Amino acid sequence: MDLDYVPLGRTGLRVSELAFGTWRFGRETPEGTTEIGQGRAYDLLDAYEAHGGRFIDTADVYGGGKSERWIGNWLDERDREDFVIASKVYWPTRDDDPNGGGLNRKHLRRQIDRILERLDTDYVDVLYTHRFDDDTPVEEFVRTLNEFVEAGKVNYLGTSTHVPNAWKVAKANEIARRKGYEPFKLAQPRYNLIDRETEGPYLDMCREYDVGTVPWSPLAQGFLTGKYERDADLPEDSTASEGDRWQDHYLTAENFDVLDVVREVAGEVGATPAQVAIAYLSHHDAVTAPIIGARTTEQLEENIGAAAVSLSDDQFRRLSAAKGGPFDEV
Numbered sequence: 001m002d003l004d005y006v007p008l009g010r011t012g013l014r015v016s017e018l019a020f021g022t023w024r025f026g027r028e029t030p031e032g033t034t035e036i037g038q039g040r041a042y043d044l045l046d047a048y049e050a051h052g053g054r055f056i057d058t059a060d061v062y063g064g065g066k067s068e069r070w071i072g073n074w075l076d077e078r079d080r081e082d083f084v085i086a087s088k089v090y091w092p093t094r095d096d097d098p099n100g101g102g103l104n105r106k107h108l109r110r111q112i113d114r115i116l117e118r119l120d121t122d123y124v125d126v127l128y129t130h131r132f133d134d135d136t137p138v139e140e141f142v143r144t145l146n147e148f149v150e151a152g153k154v155n156y157l158g159t160s161t162h163v164p165n166a167w168k169v170a171k172a173n174e175i176a177r178r179k180g181y182e183p184f185k186l187a188q189p190r191y192n193l194i195d196r197e198t199e200g201p202y203l204d205m206c207r208e209y210d211v212g213t214v215p216w217s218p219l220a221q222g223f224l225t226g227k228y229e230r231d232a233d234l235p236e237d238s239t240a241s242e243g244d245r246w247q248d249h250y251l252t253a254e255n256f257d258v259l260d261v262v263r264e265v266a267g268e269v270g271a272t273p274a275q276v277a278i279a280y281l282s283h284h285d286a287v288t289a290p291i292i293g294a295r296t297t298e299q300l301e302e303n304i305g306a307a308a309v310s311l312s313d314d315q316f317r318r319l320s321a322a323k324g325g326p327f328d329e330v
């Protein structure tokens with residue numbers, strides 16, 4: 001199964017239809033173990049590449065910088081030009097430094113150079129603001145981000161922001177338009193068959209402003225794989241579900257009803273629930289490329305298989321309607 005290329009939103013760039021997310025690279029658990037160590041990170045990147053995957057998602061804070069550094073090392077033996085690399089900036093990276101986080105100019109300028117140094121590259125294809133910063137004037141960060149594009153350090157700008165902030169993205173893009181700056185051309189929200197808050201005004205904003213959508217957590221952090229059962233113990237090999245907050249949010253009667261519909265469609269198309277959940281996003285008119293996560297190469301292989309799944313309009317609508325609420329077109 002080889003991944004195809006799709007246009008990245010309304011940019012001229014083409015990217016793999018499924019991006020690969022590296023959030024867990026080098027991430028320390030509260031027990032002090034590393035979720036995905038360096039060796040497994042390379043195995044995962046190798047497996048993604050072997051299927052034609054060329055769109056890698058990271059952030060300056062993932063694994064305290066290890067995710068970017070390992071990707072940079074892995075790229076050493078490859079042609080960097082073959083890959084589209086996206087990183088993010090916002091979260092604090094210096095303890096006790098009031099300017100060591102957010103989107104203020106000092107932090108942005110410091111971080112872009114650190115990102116490029118760790119990735120061992122002259123430019124990132126996409127730089128996202130990881131969250132919105134209400135303490136920095138929009139003009140300040142829009143202009144600073146534009147400088148990065150002008151300097152060739154960044155090709156496209158994106159924003160990974162929470163849904164109630166849709167109007168702030170619109171405001172930033174209006175300021176960019178008036179000043180002739182580069183606007184946000186991508187949005188990275190949480191979006192999956194369980195978490196549907198993106199539907200409605202946020203996706204409307206993305207369509208109106210030609211902002212491509214690259215959703216994270218397409219599997220609701222594993223819930224949509226079907227490995228969690230009603231009234232059963234949690235599977236032992238799962239790390240995503242640690243903590244009561246995850247369980248209270250996902251392991252609900254309503255969500256298990258959604259999963260029943262996903263399983264039903266999976267049976268009809270001869271795919272797994274995970275593949276159907278990812279395929280749902282790929283079939284969505286407002287989605288550019290979901291970011292798949294995986295802790296093992298087996299999970300990654302399964303998730304990449306989603307690219308071969310074809311859903312009928314009726315199956316898409318049944319999946320869309322499973323949680324009720326707003327209904328998006330195929």
Ligand SMILES: NC(=O)c1ccc[n+]([C@@H]2O[C@H](COP(=O)([O-])OP(=O)(O)OC[C@H]3O[C@@H](n4cnc5c(N)ncnc54)[C@H](OP(=O)(O)O)[C@@H]3O)[C@@H](O)[C@H]2O)c1
Nearest residue numbers: 021022023160216217218219220221222238239240293299
């Ligand atoms: N912008 C942001 O704020 C933001 C936030 C979160 C993520 N992201 C990006 O989006 C990427 C993906 O997010 P995510 O990790 O939450 O995605 P996800 O696909 O919803 O969840 C991935 C997790 O689900 C489990 N899983 C995945 N495939 C599976 C399979 N086939 N069978 C069984 N279990 C499977 C694994 O955890 P277990 O095996 O431990 O259960 C895996 O780590 C991240 O790596 C990151 O790049 C961005």
